[in-house]
Amino acid sequence: MFKKAFLSASAAILVGTLTAGSAMAADFPSKPIKMVVAFGAGGSTDTMARIFAKYAEKHLGERVIVVNKPGAGGELGWTFLANSKADGYTIGLINSPVVEVYPFTRAETVGYSMDDIRPLVNVVTDPGVLAVKADGPFQTLTDFIEFVQSHPNEVTVSHEGIGGDDHLAMMSFANKTNTEMNMVSFSSNAEATAALLGGHIDAFEGNMSEVSAQINSGTIKALAVWSPERLDAIADVPTGAEQNVDLIAAASRGLAVPAGVPDDVYQKLVDASEAVINDEEFKQELVKLNMPLNPIYGSEYVDFLQDSHDSLKAIWDVNPWVKD
Amino acid sequence: MDNVLIALSNLASIDAVITLLIGTLAGMMIGMLPGLSSTMGVALCIPITFNMPPELALILLGAVYVSSVYGGSITAILLRTPGTDASIATALDGYPLASKGRGSEAIGMATLSSLFGGTVSVIILIAVAPLLSKIALAFGPQEYALLAIFGLVTIIGVVSDNPAKGLVAALAGLALGLVGLDSFTGVPRFTFGHSELFDGVPLLPVLIGLFSVSQAFNLCIPAEAGVLKKDSIVNVHGHLPLISDIKRCFRSMARSSLIGTFIGALPGAGTSIAAFISYNEARRKSKNPENFGKGELEGIAASESANNAVTGGTLIPTLTLGIPGNAVTAVFVGGLTIHGMIPGPDLFTNFADITYTLLISLLIANVLFAVMGIALSKYLVNVTKIPGSILGPIILIFSIVGTYALRNELFDVWLAAAFGLIGYFMERWKYPTAPLVIALILGPILEVNFRRSMQISNWDYSTFFDSYLSLAIISLVVLSVAYPLWKAWQKKR
Numbered sequence: 001m002f003k004k005a006f007l008s009a010s011a012a013i014l015v016g017t018l019t020a021g022s023a024m025a026a027d028f029p030s031k032p033i034k035m036v037v038a039f040g041a042g043g044s045t046d047t048m049a050r051i052f053a054k055y056a057e058k059h060l061g062e063r064v065i066v067v068n069k070p071g072a073g074g075e076l077g078w079t080f081l082a083n084s085k086a087d088g089y090t091i092g093l094i095n096s097p098v099v100e101v102y103p104f105t106r107a108e109t110v111g112y113s114m115d116d117i118r119p120l121v122n123v124v125t126d127p128g129v130l131a132v133k134a135d136g137p138f139q140t141l142t143d144f145i146e147f148v149q150s151h152p153n154e155v156t157v158s159h160e161g162i163g164g165d166d167h168l169a170m171m172s173f174a175n176k177t178n179t180e181m182n183m184v185s186f187s188s189n190a191e192a193t194a195a196l197l198g199g200h201i202d203a204f205e206g207n208m209s210e211v212s213a214q215i216n217s218g219t220i221k222a223l224a225v226w227s228p229e230r231l232d233a234i235a236d237v238p239t240g241a242e243q244n245v246d247l248i249a250a251a252s253r254g255l256a257v258p259a260g261v262p263d264d265v266y267q268k269l270v271d272a273s274e275a276v277i278n279d280e281e282f283k284q285e286l287v288k289l290n291m292p293l294n295p296i297y298g299s300e301y302v303d304f305l306q307d308s309h310d311s312l313k314a315i316w317d318v319n320p321w322v323k324d
Numbered sequence: 325m326d327n328v329l330i331a332l333s334n335l336a337s338i339d340a341v342i343t344l345l346i347g348t349l350a351g352m353m354i355g356m357l358p359g360l361s362s363t364m365g366v367a368l369c370i371p372i373t374f375n376m377p378p379e380l381a382l383i384l385l386g387a388v389y390v391s392s393v394y395g396g397s398i399t400a401i402l403l404r405t406p407g408t409d410a411s412i413a414t415a416l417d418g419y420p421l422a423s424k425g426r427g428s429e430a431i432g433m434a435t436l437s438s439l440f441g442g443t444v445s446v447i448i449l450i451a452v453a454p455l456l457s458k459i460a461l462a463f464g465p466q467e468y469a470l471l472a473i474f475g476l477v478t479i480i481g482v483v484s485d486n487p488a489k490g491l492v493a494a495l496a497g498l499a500l501g502l503v504g505l506d507s508f509t510g511v512p513r514f515t516f517g518h519s520e521l522f523d524g525v526p527l528l529p530v531l532i533g534l535f536s537v538s539q540a541f542n543l544c545i546p547a548e549a550g551v552l553k554k555d556s557i558v559n560v561h562g563h564l565p566l567i568s569d570i571k572r573c574f575r576s577m578a579r580s581s582l583i584g585t586f587i588g589a590l591p592g593a594g595t596s597i598a599a600f601i602s603y604n605e606a607r608r609k610s611k612n613p614e615n616f617g618k619g620e621l622e623g624i625a626a627s628e629s630a631n632n633a634v635t636g637g638t639l640i641p642t643l644t645l646g647i648p649g650n651a652v653t654a655v656f657v658g659g660l661t662i663h664g665m666i667p668g669p670d671l672f673t674n675f676a677d678i679t680y681t682l683l684i685s686l687l688i689a690n691v692l693f694a695v696m697g698i699a700l701s702k703y704l705v706n707v708t709k710i711p712g713s714i715l716g717p718i719i720l721i722f723s724i725v726g727t728y729a730l731r732n733e734l735f736d737v738w739l740a741a742a743f744g745l746i747g748y749f750m751e752r753w754k755y756p757t758a759p760l761v762i763a764l765i766l767g768p769i770l771e772v773n774f775r776r777s778m779q780i781s782n783w784d785y786s787t788f789f790d791s792y793l794s795l796a797i798i799s800l801v802v803l804s805v806a807y808p809l810w811k812a813w814q815k816k817r
Binding site: 040044069070073075076110111161188197200201213219290322 | 374511517520523647658661780
């Protein structure tokens with residue numbers, strides 16, 4: 001009697017959870033979705049999130065509310081995302097290569113691991129550029145490398161913070177070209193651009209979208225863009241590979257959900273993201289903002305982040321950039 | 325000239341007028357609420373502007389920007405709750421005046437100075453933007469480090485009543501400024517395992533705590549125990565400042581407007597430096613420097629004309645070089661590019677009609693907020709009549725909600741509460757809070773720029789004496805430190 005009751009009870013619970021699961025997916029989304037941005041309102045990640053949210057509302061048929069949770073270079077927002085309820089109603093923006101390095105560069109304090117987050121789709125990849133003042137001594141990447149090689153540690157180059165994509169790019173650049181540079185940390189690309197134009201630093205490493213205006217107006221000369229192919233926004237700028245420096249570096253922005261999200265809800269979100277990315281109006285807005293679209297969906301995006309993690313971890317193990 | 329005419333006709337439409345009115349009013353409200361910064365106000369408007377014609381979009385962003393900076397002064401004066409760091413110096417003299425029942429005079433002076441500073445800066449922006457942006461580029465890390473020191477000199481003025489206690493407060497501010505990830509090595513400093521502190525002690529929760537929350541405590545606690553004498557605020561009158569007062573403050577307004585515009589044009593300096601330096605200069609040049617901090621209209625005039633002049637100043641590098649002068653104008657750049665307008669020289673050639681629409685609308689927005697401010701101040705001054713037991717909890721609620729809204733972080737609310745208590749006791753034990761805040765804001769600017777200079781020069785200290793600009797700033801620092809000493813020495817003789 002007791003056993004029977006137990007069995008039927010457990011069967012009921014099982015059926016209950018199963019139907020709840022599929023019911024959840026069938027009418028997902030049935031309430032507003034929260035989109036967590038790990039950076040402040042008005043930054044480039046936030047701008048992309050707000051545009052994406054606008055089109056996601058159209059394709060999901062529910063409101064998508066952007067919530068800013070900035071702090072600790074994104075870590076607070078990603079920790080919040082990782083600990084959110086895994087029902088698909090909380091999604092978040094993640095920024096590569098930063099999101100995948102904190103778990104080892106901040107191993108002692110970090111609040112999330114990459115296993116807590118399930119990447120959904122990469123949206124934008126903003127490649128790094130190495131740039132100098134247009135009326136300065138360097139005209140090509142080769143000029144620059146030759147000078148740096150003969151003047152080790154003399155050339156100053158800006159980056160936007162230790163362990164950020166610009167800093168990592170310059171470390172790889174130094175490795176690949178056998179050079180040593182004086183890497184100076186700036187709080188924002190705006191300050192670094194001003195320092196470059198004012199002649200206070202020799203070179204600038206930053207993301208394409210933030211200096212394309214100055215490049216196209218001719219005040220700043222980009223020596224190389226660290227992407228596999230040239231970019232439409234700055235079509236005259238050669239890639240690193242064209243000049244024998246085989247370096248790929250970029251800041252990528254995509255979406256992720258907490259790890260436990262049911263597969264069917266996950267698939268719905270991937271499909272909706274695909275619909276947004278293929279929306280012509282969405283594409284137009286990104287073009288205007290100089291944000292190069294680079295869609296990578298589902299498991300391929302997981303692999304993309306894993307590869308990036310592995311190669312950066314290899315550099316870190318040899319030469320950690322945060323030293324106590 | 326054609327462009328100006330097109331701009332004027334753009335502004336003569338019903339849509340433009342409505343956008344201006346809404347933007348100005350919304351900006352004022354954003355400025356008044358603790359925790360809602362100008363940056364946030366402009367950022368929240370960006371998605372709305374996506375589907376607007378570019379000239380209307382820019383009118384909205386511009387109006388929100390300039391009027392939010394002004395809005396902060398009203399609550400700084402009436403409640404001693406500055407909405408942003410730009411109005412701290414305003415609260416120093418504004419609140420003492422309001423508690424003597426002279427709130428409308430203080431608001432009147434703040435309004436007039438904001439209008440003056442805002443207008444001067446836009447005129448300078450229209451007239452000599454390219455030239456000024458060239459000078460701004462001459463500022464490197466060395467000059468910024470020296471400028472931060474010049475700003476820190478302000479502390480001497482604010483603490484003249486009680487130098488020892490002021491020094492303690494300033495040192496506490498500098499120490500707090502050390503908290504966070506070291507931006508040159510990535511190592512956490514004094515964060516005690518809290519990643520909430522990785523970016524440093526967040527400034528706005530501290531400000532809201534020290535000024536707004538502590539003020540709420542003051543108001544809630546019976547007058548005998550608190551700092552405020554309750555019966556001192558019964559005689560609220562509606563006077564505007566006298567013509568003679570305005571005449572007396574005119575020099576400060578003019579000087580501060582120039583300082584504000586210029587410092588605004590420096591990316592990496594910040595609005596509050598301009599207000600502090602202007603305040604200090606006004607005090608230094610005043611015949612009655614001892615009145616500053618106790619309710620001196622000239623202090624308000626200096627701080628407010630400077631912080632509103634910053635608005636035009638920050639647009640100088642933004643529009644001419646595409647380099648945003650501060651966080652608000654960084655958001656502006658996004659708003660421009662979404663409409664296909666690339667900040668830079670193009671704005672004054674290809675898009676000149678729209679750019680001039682923005683510039684002229686800024687002038688109109690300045691006038692609009694001034695008119696609205698004066699009209700509203702008659703009614704707003706009455707908040708000082710509300711009993712503290714009601715007003716206190718209201719301020720407390722706004723402070724908590726505002727702090728949480730900053731980055732949706734409960735940690736920040738606790739931080740604001742803790743600094744509320746600290747602020748309350750600092751005031752009771754007569755420790756000035758302004759030096760703490762000034763040091764907390766300027767300390768990190770000094771640190772990163774000093775270290776950046778050292779990195780660039782390979783630890784050669786002579787780098788600080790390499791340019792005429794550096795030497796000029798150094799002489800200003802020496803002058804402003806030596807002058808009061810010399811004056812005191814002369815008095816003794």
